[in-house]
Amino acid sequence: MKQDKAISLVLLLIALSAISGLALITVFIFKEGLPIILRVGGRDFFLSSDWEPSAGHFGILSMIAGSLAVTAGAMVIGLVFGLGVAIVLTQFCPAGLAAVLKPAIELLAGIPSVVYGFMGVVTLVPLIRTYLGGPGLSVLASSIVLGIMVLPTVTSISIDALQAVPRPYWEGSIALGATQWQTAHMVMLKAARSGIVTAAILGMGRAIGETMAVIMVAGNPLEIPHSILDPVRTLTSNIALEMGYASGQHRQALFATGVTLFVIIMVLNTVALVASRRYARRGGAR
């Protein structure tokens, strides 16, 4: 038993070191970013859209607005398609076909984000520019690209949630004379609701944190977009664009942008966690 204790201790130390990674990241990002938020003042940092680091102006409102706009657009596309695919694969698809399609959808998650960005630039952006007007680099282009990128996340978690609904629910509904679709949206989707909420929130986290694809298709101006055809700069692309050059206050301001992003993601994560807990607790009971 002595050996057992020793092994247990070693494993605990390793587990804690893994967690200390998180602590380290948090400490570093905040240490680098927080001072400038305090110096500039939360109001001027978060509620001003005046970003001109060389002149000492550090307002990130337009980036926050940009990130939110792009993420909202991505969620509309990601949810409609992602959930649609999840419903098809679990409710209306022969098992053999689903077994092929599911890994294919998951493959979408493996494609590098630079490839998505590149495909957006060479195919989507000219289409938007030619047929809808504007520079092509736009909220719309970013939303579509990001929507495709978050789709696999939404789909695979939704599929898990739908499959976790006990089979008798489905059978009971069908036995009462409901069609498959009535069963799907009135019984299955309802029962899997909080799992789907988790899927949506994690997808949102992915969308808001994506960098390279967005930088290529968003256009990155400093102005808040007024229409979906306007270009947009997000928090992530702001960091990636200027990090290479930044020093002093400018770099701190970029870290502060990172802090903002970090906090937004943490909040989303916690919400997702609570949602999935609720879902786990209700599990089969509901």
Added chain:
Amino acid sequence: MVRGMLRLLAYGTAAAWVLLGGGCGRDAARAVSVVGSTSIQPFAEFLAEEYDKKNPGQRVEVQGGGSTAGLQATANGLADIGTCSRALKPDEAEQFTQTLIARDGVAIVVNPTNPVNGLTSEQLRGLFSGRIRNWREVGGRDGPVRPITREEGSGTRESFVNLIMGKERISRAALTQESNGAVKELVKGDPAAVGYMSLGLVGEELKAVSVDGVTPTAENVLAGTYKLARPFLFVTKGPARPDAQRFIDFVLSPEGQKILETEGLVRAR
């Protein structure tokens, strides 16, 4: 089979940790690292390639990151040579030893379908600040103007701002791209676009317009008539390391200068 995979994983892990531990003698035979401007990066890479061919055993490693990043990296010892595609600010000039390796024009580029062939400094200020919103105002077709700028910190941007914009600010609505190539791609596809980029990288697909009546060519930059030009600098912190100095010497040699010239830059001396 599964046991084999376990074992492989274990050996691989062990090897990785040994490498981690053993790699501490990093200063031995370290490559000369050149970090900085994305505008200079392709030229520096090409020079490094040629230098390596001539001097087997010497290694030069080129990084992007941006002019300011290059200076920073040099300041804290991360890089042996920093590259900078703009004039040093006074406080920077005090801190570093600088070597001019070439000069580069900043070309104003528009889509080839755009009928405008020349612009004045005043018109450029208007286009980029957002005061001029229609190409008709500068003699082009009726249609919106879409200025494309580089990101804050870029040497190209700082040169453009210093030489053209003066006190005026670049429009907040201007699209921001992170490299010469990205500016090029965008202008190539968008008839309404106007951008600025390294003259050496313009190529055939874009139209570089004349500024204040002077065409952007290497000769005009060398002659000093095309005023939109900037220095390409190598900076070191104090005197360079011997192997770094050898690379700098190579770049300044007639052979090195010839390479830069064929690539579209303007020789330093």
Added chain:
Amino acid sequence: MRAQPKVAVRGFTASFGGKVALRDLSLDVFPRERLAIIGPASSGKTTFLRSLNRLNDLHPAFSHSGQVLLDGKDIYDADMDVVQLRRRVGMVYAVPVPLPWSVYDNLVYGLKLAGIRDRTTLDGRVEAALKSVALWDEVKDRLKEPARNLSGGQQQRLCLARVLVLQPEVLILDEPCSGLDPISTGKVEDALAELKARHSIVLVTNNTKQAARSSDRTAFFLMGELIEVGPTAQLFTRPVQQRTNDYLIGQFG
């Protein structure tokens, strides 16, 4: 007078997080006998079995008082080697659980854990164990096959053989025939009759007929208490306690 008990349980109480599963229970198991334990569901039969090889320890909320003496030594003593104990008290489960390996690897796993590597010893023990459960002829050519390919009855006898290779002193079986057809059940019961010559056997069963067929003594458990224990023939025909009688004639399911 009978011999010294092999296992002597003395005033044993077991509980899980405050819920008592066995209450002040005393029961002896003698060398070379088959003791059957019967009783309705959740009467503590399985908990009793798992107390004999300290498998209950794995449950986070388990606590106990009283003694379980194996050859006169309390197995819950602090200096007891639990790993060694589990080799001496071999357990067979209700559902056959072959590990996801070959038949042969399943059989030698316990021996390898005990540090025995010699090929001829391993082969000899495997053959002997398989023969004692009458499985040798059926699987001697299939030793390299995945154990899962065997039929249910074969799997259960394999699991029995897997315990037997360790030559345990006490064999504890938790409803080993619950999932088996009558023919396979018969084979397992025959094997137990053979094994009695060398081992003490404790057999938990839901099947009173099986207890009547293949045990020397029978104990009746109810709600964590031992109601009655006696020679099988006697307990089934003339139980002393009313509750035993009620159970046997089917008053409690």
Added chain:
Amino acid sequence: MTRPSPVALQRVVVVALWSLATMTIGVLLFIIVYILAHGLPHVSWGFLTQSPEYMGRKGGIFPMVVGTVMVAGLAVLVAAPIGVATAIYLTEYTREGRMTAMIRFGADCLAGIPSIVFGLFGFVFFAITLHLGLSVISGALTLALMVLPTVVRTSEEALRAVPSAYREVSYGLGSTRWQMVTHVVLHSALPGISTGVVLSLGRCVSETAVVMLTAGSALRLPHSLFDSSRTLALHFYMLSREGISMPNAYATASVLIIAILALNMLAYWLMRRFVAKVR
């Protein structure tokens, strides 16, 4: 207006849903076919084994292949043992409690941090504070932190999927806990764990933002872990973004896509083995 009958509605909905699914698969196929059609004609043995010349306009991608293998491989070699050990601790060596909740919450948070934030951290911590510079090792360690939660989570799931009866049987046959874990549980869970590791490898291979900020973008073949190295994904980004050479950009992307396809197939194959094993 009358409501459509449920059966008619069902028909409409099924058509609509299937067209969504078809479009999704269509996008996937389009991306892959587009890249491969433009790139594969330029991929040759020489392209894979030669060094780039002329900033990547000519020549091959050998240093990037090596750089990718080094950065991503090292990242996974660091993350996998730590992640698997953490998962083993969580599933086999401890009971649910404050400690496990804390570790799991930490892992979940780590999983949600955007890669650019990892990049920032890696740049400041590994490259500057620890003086590792823009190098293979800075990139690999940052990526290791990035994929660690994935490894922990997938390993944990794989370990939990191993039937608890196996554990009891092993104890019953006289194993210590460590023997039980190594002989029985890990053996059954290994394909599942490998799936997570392979998918993490895929994430490291395709990550760009992090390596740009931590591993740098040197074109040279890295001679040690402290040299900078450009990965395939970053090379593709730079070739296409700087407009250096579109044919070579497409060819690089093709190699990247094929590598990702292969890794996903490997993961899928391992997963099926795992399901067969613990069933």
